[in-house]
Amino acid sequence: xxxxxxxxxxxxxxxxxxxxxxxxxxxxxxxxxxxxxxxxxxxxxxxxxxxxxxxxxxxxxxxxxxxxxxxxxxxxxxxxxxxxxxxxxxxxxxxxxxxxxxxxxxxxxxxxxxxxxxxxxxxxxxxxxxxxxxxxxxxxxxxxxxxxxxxxxxxxxxxxxxxxxxxxxxxxxxxxxxxxxxxxxxxxxxxxxxxxxxxxxxxxxxxxxxxxxxxxxxxxxxxxxxxxxxxxxxxxxxxxxxxxxxxxxxxxxxxxxxxxxxxxxxxxxxxxxxxxxxxxxxxxxxxxxxxxxxxxxxxxxxxxxxxxxxxxxxxxxxxxxxxxxx
Amino acid sequence: xxxxxxxxxxxxxxxxxxxxxxxxxxxxxxxxxxxxxxxxxxxxxxxxxxxxxxxxxxxxxxxxxxxxxxxxxxxxxxxxxxxxxxxxxxxxxxxxxxxxxxxxxxxxxxxxxxxxxxxxxxxxxxxxxxxxxxxxxxxxxxxxxxxxxxxxxxxxxxxxxxxxxxxxxxxxxxxxxxxxxxxxxxxxxxxxxxxxxxxxxxxxxxxxxxxxxxxxxxxxxxxxxxxxxxxxxxxxxxxxxxxxxxxxxxxxxxxxxxxxxxxxxxxxxxxxxxxxxxxxxxxxxxxxxxxxxxxxxxxxx
Numbered sequence: 365x366x367x368x369x370x371x372x373x374x375x376x377x378x379x380x381x382x383x384x385x386x387x388x389x390x391x392x393x394x395x396x397x398x399x400x401x402x403x404x405x406x407x408x409x410x411x412x413x414x415x416x417x418x419x420x421x422x423x424x425x426x427x428x429x430x431x432x433x434x435x436x437x438x439x440x441x442x443x444x445x446x447x448x449x450x451x452x453x454x455x456x457x458x459x460x461x462x463x464x465x466x467x468x469x470x471x472x473x474x475x476x477x478x479x480x481x482x483x484x485x486x487x488x489x490x491x492x493x494x495x496x497x498x499x500x501x502x503x504x505x506x507x508x509x510x511x512x513x514x515x516x517x518x519x520x521x522x523x524x525x526x527x528x529x530x531x532x533x534x535x536x537x538x539x540x541x542x543x544x545x546x547x548x549x550x551x552x553x554x555x556x557x558x559x560x561x562x563x564x565x566x567x568x569x570x571x572x573x574x575x576x577x578x579x580x581x582x583x584x585x586x587x588x589x590x591x592x593x594x595x596x597x598x599x600x601x602x603x604x605x606x607x608x609x610x611x612x613x614x615x616x617x618x619x620x621x622x623x624x625x626x627x628x629x630x631x632x633x634x635x636x637x638x639x640x641x642x643x644x645x646x647x648x649x650x651x652x653x654x655x656x657x658x659x660x661x662x663x664x665x666x667x668x669x670x671x672x673x674x675x676x677x678x679x680x681x682x683x684x685x686x687x688x689x690x
Numbered sequence: 691x692x693x694x695x696x697x698x699x700x701x702x703x704x705x706x707x708x709x710x711x712x713x714x715x716x717x718x719x720x721x722x723x724x725x726x727x728x729x730x731x732x733x734x735x736x737x738x739x740x741x742x743x744x745x746x747x748x749x750x751x752x753x754x755x756x757x758x759x760x761x762x763x764x765x766x767x768x769x770x771x772x773x774x775x776x777x778x779x780x781x782x783x784x785x786x787x788x789x790x791x792x793x794x795x796x797x798x799x800x801x802x803x804x805x806x807x808x809x810x811x812x813x814x815x816x817x818x819x820x821x822x823x824x825x826x827x828x829x830x831x832x833x834x835x836x837x838x839x840x841x842x843x844x845x846x847x848x849x850x851x852x853x854x855x856x857x858x859x860x861x862x863x864x865x866x867x868x869x870x871x872x873x874x875x876x877x878x879x880x881x882x883x884x885x886x887x888x889x890x891x892x893x894x895x896x897x898x899x900x901x902x903x904x905x906x907x908x909x910x911x912x913x914x915x916x917x918x919x920x921x922x923x924x925x926x927x928x929x930x931x932x933x934x935x936x937x938x939x940x941x942x943x944x945x946x947x948x949x950x951x952x953x954x955x956x957x958x959x960x961x962x963x964x965x966x967x968x969x970x971x972x973x974x975x976x977x978x979x980x981x982x983x984x985x986x987x988x989x990x991x
Contacts, residue, residue, distance in 0.1 A: 421886060423882065423885055423886055427815070427816055449890075452888040452889070452890060453888060454888070455885070455886055455887060455888035456886060456887030456888040456889075457888060460886070460887070461883075461886040463879050463882065463883055463886075464879070465879055468878050468879045468880060469879045469880050469882075469883045470880055470883070471880045471884070471897075471898050471901070471902065472880075472902065473901040473902050473904070473983075473984075474897070474898075474901060482887065482889075482897070483887040483888070486887065486888060486889065486893070487888060531883070534883075534887065537887075
């Protein structure tokens, strides 16, 4: 773990639009992912989680969006400086991505065998018949029953959970060093969610791949992540080891999140405490800390100065003026 | 066992697989969509008749038999004869050649132009889309028939001119349909997924966009076939089509047939029925093809 991290995101900033309507979806975020580690990015809708993921792969749709500043150093190379062709050689090969909606992320008019074989054919130059065999192995690894028979079927014959398995097989095809899973389970039934996450965890463990797990579900985080970044208003407001975060959440937003999920160990009849107000409009962030309008502890300084991520010991950092650091 | 044959003859099995998939396609066509199958068979019959018109026609298309003018259909003259004593059946066969060549060639050209413009503007978007679509707007604001008349007036009537002009006219107009299909496919997340596995633009277009816009492409093509045959008829009516005495269905339908409408109605009926049947069967076959190519429409195999 002491060696250089697999992925170092430094001061990454992504904006959408230009001129007066421009807003910053990802604002100056910095985090590391070590080899083989699972990092969760947690936050509400619109907090910039997905844009972070897309920015790492440089898939932010550009006319409106563009990466303004920062570095994304992967295996010692800054991805933001690569040419388009070099970047394509990284996508799907060294870094793979799993999308949110399994129902629409597979091409309805191609067989699943073809789609799983495609990255292998594309990146490893493997002829199609070999790639097909590889696709069958991959389907078996994601526990698809009757893998051989399923190769020639079309996506519409599968349920959401099965399709997500197929997406995982596609992601694993070239044995990437990093997998980015953008809310892989939000569109699935609760029972299937656990299976998919368990599978993802197991397979990344087997292949030694690191995983960036983007989610809004703190329960998922507790169970599967090694480290957690909490995002709010396009910034990381707190980062810590998963256990540490649950034991002593520091940032008021994280504490609010924790208070708003039901727990088994709380006495019956106790009401959940919601975070009051709406997530901020990224185009009109309040001055100072983005969370200050919803924060019960906000003071004068919070409305004036924007706090940055500051160390609070034990690999725990947070961005709040009111909570002691170090 | 299969393993061994697979390794020893990879190219052979590949070919076999292609053949067997074609056979299963034909079987499915007949079983699931008999109307479309009939359309396909009728199209093939007409194509066959057009290609082998020389062998099939009992008389030459320009062979005049003065003693047999305006004879009704009989065993000697299946579709009757026209006012000059030419056998209409023979003329219909030869006319099929030109009409079908013009229809297929112009529709194919039109569809290719539509797909190329539609995909480029729809997929790339931005400024290219903006400029190309204003060009299409300008193009579409001219009435078709005016452009046709101008071109024919400048370069003279003929098959090639008609094919090129109709191909361009319909091609540019149809690009809107393809573009809108591309726009809706492009926003789906499997396109993002294809980009996220590192596919280049050409690969994404070829493997992920094109298969998903096949339904509108097929419908566009079959609609164009009918439209081109009809426009060719209209042009012949204006004297701007393929010049006589070469027979085309449009020409036979609208030429001297009008003057003999009461005396010899078969002069118009025979090419008219052929025209209707071809347009109808191409449409039927196109619809069937569209349904069969859509994986969601087929049951589990």
